[in-house]
Amino acid sequence: MPQQMSDRALLADLALARGGIDRSAERRTDDRWISQAWADASTLVLPVHEGQVAIDESGERVRAISTADVPSNAETMLLGIDSGGRTWFGARMPVPGASAGLREVGAELAGDDVALATTAIALDNWHRAHPRCARCGDATRPAQAGWIRRCPSDGSEHYPRTDPAVIVLVIDPDDRALLGRQGTWQPQWFSTLAGFVESGESAESAVRREIEEEAGVKVGDMVYLGSQPWPFPCSLMLGYHAWTSDTEITVDGEEIVEARWFSRAELATACEEGTVALPPAVSIARRLIERWFGEPLRGDWIRP
Numbered sequence: 001m002p003q004q005m006s007d008r009a010l011l012a013d014l015a016l017a018r019g020g021i022d023r024s025a026e027r028r029t030d031d032r033w034i035s036q037a038w039a040d041a042s043t044l045v046l047p048v049h050e051g052q053v054a055i056d057e058s059g060e061r062v063r064a065i066s067t068a069d070v071p072s073n074a075e076t077m078l079l080g081i082d083s084g085g086r087t088w089f090g091a092r093m094p095v096p097g098a099s100a101g102l103r104e105v106g107a108e109l110a111g112d113d114v115a116l117a118t119t120a121i122a123l124d125n126w127h128r129a130h131p132r133c134a135r136c137g138d139a140t141r142p143a144q145a146g147w148i149r150r151c152p153s154d155g156s157e158h159y160p161r162t163d164p165a166v167i168v169l170v171i172d173p174d175d176r177a178l179l180g181r182q183g184t185w186q187p188q189w190f191s192t193l194a195g196f197v198e199s200g201e202s203a204e205s206a207v208r209r210e211i212e213e214e215a216g217v218k219v220g221d222m223v224y225l226g227s228q229p230w231p232f233p234c235s236l237m238l239g240y241h242a243w244t245s246d247t248e249i250t251v252d253g254e255e256i257v258e259a260r261w262f263s264r265a266e267l268a269t270a271c272e273e274g275t276v277a278l279p280p281a282v283s284i285a286r287r288l289i290e291r292w293f294g295e296p297l298r299g300d301w302i303r304p
Helices: 031-039 111-129 203-215 264-273 284-293
Strands: 044-049 052-054 075-081 087-092 141-143 148-150 163-171 177-182 193-196 222-230 235-243 256-262
Touching: 031 075, 031 087, 044 111, 052 111, 075 111, 087 111, 163 203, 163 284, 177 203, 177 284, 193 203, 203 222, 203 235, 203 256, 222 284, 235 284, 256 264
Parallel strands: 044 087, 163 235
Antiparallel strands: 044 052, 075 087, 141 148, 163 177, 163 193, 177 256, 222 235
16 A cells, blocks of 8 residues: 555645635524524625625735625525624625636635635526526526525425536656646646546546546545535535556547656656646645645746
8 A cells, every 4th residue: 555545634724615604504594584684784795796706905805795785686695604703695796896706816815705705606606507497497586595496386496516526646656646638728737637426426436437537547545635615617626646556648638638647856847847837726636736746836837
């Protein structure tokens, strides 16, 4: 068994998995509590629209509005209660003033703020993509403080969708890392391999299947290292290191068009020369690579 398997400590402070928000799920069906919270002058609202939330000038905090500033036709979602005891809602509405998406500011936002933004964007994505009943096709309506949609025709309830995906750094017997490039990326962009967990499949089986499909490599031992939401539009990324004795690469030529083994020295040289650029801090891929590399990756090695 590889020596690395003995270190099972999970990755800490993943960019989009931070924050101490109390989601207050038990309050979502309490209409009286929701009404009182909405009427409370201390309640804050985060505008969200098409993957963007309101942010302040620093880019490190989200920017709230009051409930009085929310249009009457805006759909709202209970986001939770922050570490300071303030109740937050999201409002699906045009964002007044400056806005940004999680790819741009997710790594810079404060912990509570990134939790609020990630939840608001994930819910907004789901509401936009699922306006009608999957059973009868009628238009559905938000209920339970924005956490379900209910069909007025057949009474069915529809819940936010989360698609699990595995993201994997594969390591060979020489302690080299396998990185690949998607066909839609710039020629120097490389990252770990990833793919969705299919119906009826375990995450571990998905790791083995995806790596073999994309790179032609069969993996053996693996260790789970952590997860983070990835609302682009609705994924949950499950991070792994996996080990293989199979070093012959055969890319699928569709999703992955190039894959290479890198030693630490080879990766550093390629990044220095500008022939390789690595994932940004908001991605769990960055942390998987850093864990293998043994130290934080330099900022000028990272793609935009």
